[in-house]
Amino acid sequence: MLEDEQLEVMEQREAVGVDVDHSRGVLAAAEKELAEITERRDTALTDIDAAEAGRRRDREQVVGTVPADVLAVYERRRGTGGVGAAPLVQRRCQACRLELDRTAITELRTAARTRWCTARSAAPSGADEGVGSVKGAR
Numbered sequence: 001m002l003e004d005e006q007l008e009v010m011e012q013r014e015a016v017g018v019d020v021d022h023s024r025g026v027l028a029a030a031e032k033e034l035a036e037i038t039e040r041r042d043t044a045l046t047d048i049d050a051a052e053a054g055r056r057r058d059r060e061q062v063v064g065t066v067p068a069d070v071l072a073v074y075e076r077r078r079g080t081g082g083v084g085a086a087p088l089v090q091r092r093c094q095a096c097r098l099e100l101d102r103t104a105i106t107e108l109r110t111a112a113r114t115r116w117c118t119a120r121s122a123a124p125s126g127a128d129e130g131v132g133s134v135k136g137a138r
């Protein structure tokens with residue numbers, strides 16, 4: 001009787017040992033996968049940081065060429081979470097995708113500087129007309 005109980009306990013112990021071995025294998029595989037994913041994430045973050053640094057350098061160069069008043073308006077618009085500036089290509093605003101009519105295009109052509117497209121976001125206070133270069137507008 002005691003032998004039967006001992007055998008049963010030994011079998012249970014063996015089964016638990018198999019479960020533990022299996023679990024250790026699953027854990028090791030998960031830890032390996034985690035390490036690989038972490039490495040890919042770190043590489044991606046490094047790439048993002050490098051790209052961001054490049055964008056900042058590009059921005060600094062452009063900022064130096066933009067008149068202060070235009071830059072101030074741009075920053076206000078951008079600060080609202082909207083697009084600060086977008087090109088106007090073939091009469092179409094590349095931010096809101098709306099096409100300007102002939103009157104608006106004519107106004108842009110005669111303006112000394114760029115103007116705002118007010119389709120998506122309200123022009124900043126004090127700027128009833130916006131700025132924008134007219135490239136390819138006809």
Ligand SMILES: [Zn+2]
Binds near residue numbers: 096119
């Ligand atoms: Zn627009």
